[in-house]
Amino acid sequence: MRQRVVRVAVVAALVALVLLAAPLAVIIRISFFADERGELERDALAAAARVSAQLAAGEPVHLPPAQHDGNLGVYDPDLRLLAGTGPDPGDTLTRRAAATGVIREHTGGQLVVAVPLSTSERTIGVVRVAADSRDVWHRVLWSWLGLFGAALIALGAAILVARRQARALSAPLESLSRTSQAVADGDLSARASGCGIVEIDRVAATQNTMVQRLTALLEHERHFTTNASHQLRTPLTGLQLGLEGALAAPDANPRAALAEALEQSRHLQRTIDEVLRLARSGSGEGDAVPTRPAGELVEQAERRRHGELAREGRRLEVVIEPDAGPLPVPAHATEQILAVLLDNAREHGRGTVRITLREMGGAPAVDVADEGEPTADPARVFDRGITTGPGQGIGLSLARDLAEAAGGRLALTSTTPTTFTLLLPIPSE
Known part of the structure; x- marks a missing residue:
């Protein structure tokens, strides 16, 4: 039973951990990539605010220091790299940003954010920021590893608690089983003790009541046997001695011997009736x-x-x-x-x-x-x-x-x- 309780508790804990950890792992991945894209976008917007006026005035482009490790580059409308680092000429994402607006993509193992630069409703360039997604995956994997460790610790705690509860549940049942075996072996004085668990205590009380009634029944039957043998021994001996005496005396009056034997047999009958009435006295029978x-x-x-x-x-x-x-x-x-x-x-x-x-x-x-x-x-x-x-x-x-x-x-x-x-x-x- 202990192993069964432990198995049930472990399976329940595993199901709970999976239901909790799987969505949490997905949330961690989404959150880390969203944070990375947010940082890239902040770098791109900061660079766009700095270089937009420079491009509009035809001045040399000076990029601000990047707040994030990655490729930061500025492109002209023809997608030529004017400053910073990045593909030259600009890639498809840079072209799309120049044509449609801000682009946020995860492609080719990179996270890319492209922000168009415009003035007087005219696109004058594009700021492109890119970062290697492997760095984000490293952070995600480390977080997942921590989550897995926490899940293992929780599972270990669940196993310890399950084993303790299994002992707490199985020990009273094992004691009840030993008491039942003792009763089966003939020890009618064995009684089950309480354990504080209502259901098990109810079973123990039922068993004790059953054993008590069984003991009373067996004791009643044993008393009936001893009572009958005790009460019948003396009149039977008297009847036997009277008949033997009549047979041993050739001149004895057989009628007197028979009359005495008849009286003794009637006394035996009354004795039997009284012993039987005593045996039935606890059953509620009301004989006259x-x-x-x-x-x-x-x-x-x-x-x-x-x-x-x-x-x-x-x-x-x-x-x-x-x-x-x-x-x-x-x-x-x-x-x-x-x-x-x-x-x-x-x-x-x-x-x-x-x-x-x-x-x-x-x-x-x-x-x-x-x-x-x-x-x-x-x-x-x-x-x-x-x-x-x-x-x-x-x-x-x-x-x-x-x-x-x-x-x-x-x-x-x-x-x-x-x-x-x-x-x-x-x-x-």
Whole structure:
């Protein structure tokens, strides 16, 4: 691109110089020859004024000193040279001047001016002045050489300016190209910077917006994959263990095993639906959200997780305030958030786990607490990938996203002991 910009600028400068220099060269030539003819004519008129009276009186002719280098001669009516220098007898131009008047000609490599001398309406002689045109051409050529030098200097300056402007124009585009290549190579953090050129800055801003949206889309898809795998792993493991246990026990009741497997599969279906709803939450789709009383969901979570904690020698306590139990809440989101909080308490907490459902300003609030203390930075406990155990640091981040998608809020409200509080809105009728 730099070479193209330089070429365009140089061609434009050349065209401008030619359009300017060609007429100027013609004007220089015309002007120099016109000045030379003017000087010759002044010499001729000065000589005519001096010798006219001499010729009329029949006196010897004495020419004044010439102001110009050239041939100055005085001729009688018969074209004989009386004084000075010049062709003898007079040439055709001298004869024409005697017959018609002042003659100004450029012929035979000379500039000639012939002025007739007259008295009482009678021609008594001719003054002829001539100069070699090569002297004028020398001056013209030197002037043209100076003009050509000035044109070369102007062209050189134009090339320097063009190269500088080419760098100024191409550098932002090259930077934009490198940023695009970095994005193509997988670096989605690469962003184009501004350069002060409005058009290029507009392209850079458009590219940054495109990369930002692409990054958000890829991040959304990646989060969906990790959320789905995280939420499906535990119920799938429970379903697999239940079926394997039923097969391993010959006297096991298959109907009970099937009923438990059916319940686990329904839980899987609800999990999938909630993860999909979370993935669609940023697209503006307004799916209807089923609701259930908050107390039922807390009791359901207690039934599912009581055995797991009991096998580890830990207790699970549930406290439901009378005014909070009947309050309706988003069923699937609340179920998934409680599952994540109880998993987090089992994996990273210790001692008794307590679930408290209470009413706060007409809306339900759920506290999940254990007797441990968080080992991660409380300010980053909800950041994706932050974990102090064998997990991947997805659960709490997912729970917060589920709460926000449902119009609620999840926060770490205490560190001694560890307490997470879920605030849920009451769905509108």
